[in-house]
Amino acid sequence: DQQVKQNSPSLSVQEGRISILNCDYTNSMFDYFLWYKKYPAEGPTFLISISSIKDKNEDGRFTVFLNKSAKHLSLHIVPSQPGDSAVYFCAAHGAGNMLTFGGGTRLMVKP
Amino acid sequence: KAGVTQTPRYLIKTRGQQVTLSCSPISGHRSVSWYQQTPGQGLQFLFEYFSETQRNKGNFPGRFSGRQFSNSRSEMNVSTLELGDSALYLCASSLVGLNTEAFFGQGTRLTVV
Numbered sequence: 714d715q716q717v718k719q720n721s722p723s724l725s726v727q728e729g730r731i732s733i734l735n736c737d738y739t740n741s742m743f744d745y746f747l748w749y750k751k752y753p754a755e756g757p758t759f760l761i762s763i764s765s766i767k768d769k770n771e772d773g774r775f776t777v778f779l780n781k782s783a784k785h786l787s788l789h790i791v792p793s794q795p796g797d798s799a800v801y802f803c804a805a806h807g808a809g810n811m812l813t814f815g816g817g818t819r820l821m822v823k824p
Numbered sequence: 825k826a827g828v829t830q831t832p833r834y835l836i837k838t839r840g841q842q843v844t845l846s847c848s849p850i851s852g853h854r855s856v857s858w859y860q861q862t863p864g865q866g867l868q869f870l871f872e873y874f875s876e877t878q879r880n881k882g883n884f885p886g887r888f889s890g891r892q893f894s895n896s897r898s899e900m901n902v903s904t905l906e907l908g909d910s911a912l913y914l915c916a917s918s919l920v921g922l923n924t925e926a927f928f929g930q931g932t933r934l935t936v937v
Contacts, residue, residue, distance in 0.1 A: 744923075747925060754912065754931070754933060756830075756914050756930050757867075757914070757928045758928070759926070762923070764923055806923065809879045810916075810918045810920075810926060811872055812867075812916075
């Protein structure tokens with residue numbers, strides 16, 4: 714039973730436009746969410762996080778939105794750049810420092 | 825500040841053998857977690873160590889074990905290797921407390937033949 718889901722395995726966006734990556738979760742006990750960017754054969758790189766007491770967190774070109782009632786979060790990247798092309802994972806913080814990851818979305822930003 | 829360091833980066837082992845992977849966390853980080861990434865199962869939590877004690881454990885067989893030393897460095901061990909254990913093994917370190925980010929190492933690519 715997947716507690717964190719990223720329903721879009723891939724997304725293609727033109728350079729300069731907005732990229733929107735989505736994530737849904739089922740466990741209402743999750744109270745902290747993170748987004749990671751990953752290149753093949755490397756470890757995930759932390760991008761941005763959000764606590765369940767907030768509905769938005771912004772860091773430069775990256776904004777994460779949380780809709781707690783819908784158990785949905787999204788990552789917006791504006792403007793998208795070719796260097797943003799990677800696999801993006803959302804993760805939810807569980808007991809201790811345990812993270813439950815979604816399946817990932819491959820983002821391709823075309824020049 | 826140095827990041828999370830995992831050694832070795834690549835390993836090839838034969839079925840039935842055992843393997844030990846090493847992780848040095850970011851200085852000051854006392855929580856170390858291990859994850860397995862495979863194409864079919866994605867990123868899955870193995871276990872977390874804090875103060876030399878296993879604090880959380882994922883749904884993996886007992887062949888997967890770990891430990892943490894007093895300097896927070898951690899090792900994970902897989903015994904009686906199976907072909908399905910071929911994966912990227914990732915270590916993450918965190919500060920201890922509420923709402924902390926996990927920082928990952930580059931991983932160890934294990935291939936079982």
